[in-house]
Amino acid sequence: MYERSVLVVEDEPFIRGLVSDKLKSDGFKVEVAASAAEARKIADTKDIDIVVLDIDLGAGPNGLDLGLALHKMHPELALVFLTHVPEPRIFGLDVKSIPKNAAYLLKERLSDPNVLNDAIEAALRDRVGPEFRDDLKPSHPLVNVSRIQLDVLRMIAKGMSNQQIADARGTSLRAVENLVNRAISAAGIDAESKTSARVIAVREFIRVAGLPE
Template sequence: MPLRIAVIEDDALTRLTLVAALNQQGFEVSFQSGSASDAVRQFDNASVDVALIDLHLGQGPTGVDLARAFRRKRPGVGLVFLTSFDDPRLLSENLPIFPSNAQYLTKKSVTDISILAKAVNEAALGKARKPVRQPQQGLGALTDGQIEIMRLVAQGLTNSEIAKRRFITEKSVELAVARVARALGLVSSPEQNQRVHIAKVFFKATGGSTREDA
């Protein structure tokens, strides 16, 4: 019997592409959905071995929230996150803890459908490729607080605005921005300051683009 897959992705074209690719690989797509609320409703009435979930599902619950809801209903369901975010902390400061034995794939890393098929099969067997928040160079070396500073800088907030949100001084924000830049290996230049560099790294890591790159 083929593995039964649920596909939850808010972008309709991406969702249809995933469904077609999974069908071609011999999987059975139990249901597809573009929202967390609809996915929970369909999940209750479907047979699912593995849920393939986008991390960012627009306004409302995240893919992690949805995955945790699935696991509460059926502890044995396999989970594969497919996302544009290089580091899940870039999505939200208060992202819930990821369920155990979940696969985490970035969309840009899936250069061949066999990569996704392998992740689905491993998820069905309860295997985890690696801890989702594995310390590493670059973004993975940043603390949660530094990730939040990076997000606020990318949103275009001034040091004063960030200080108010974080309940710290402007001087502390200035030092935090400098530490983020150093951790990312960024250097300031007359043509482009550290904040612009940080914003570009953020947008690239979230699958987006700056106005200049668009």
């Protein structure tokens, strides 16, 4: 019987171990990588059928960048993205950029012992449906916030002032203020003052995306 090979790309050793051990117990041959560079080397030198990628890989290319690059070089690879972040635009990508038959799973769903294996099987058969595309069913308040507005919220969450954001973006202070106000409006935040609305917007960004680096 052919033993299918999975490459697990995850920078957190504990999660990497859990995922790889589960896949081994399910009968897969497992290779592991802790970085995008290591993953590329393995994909180029070994016969891999499926790549299971964490999206946040720390410094360097993220898992979405890596997945798209691997898909371009090896279009036969099945892809399963794992993440705590339900909104790929946080990483600068639109959902349309994700390959059609790639799975996108929130890590919280891994508490179901069957979901990862089921997603892999669907990806291998080019039959990934909505049940394995958590990016297509966002239920957070930032869903209507544009990518540019998300980027501004990310910089605010890093502690940058409006003037610092304007300097970084090469734009005017007024333009940044307008972006922040539109982001707050798009997120449906209704607060008594601009200051409290800004705090709530940043809190929601951190809740959805985590603390920015």
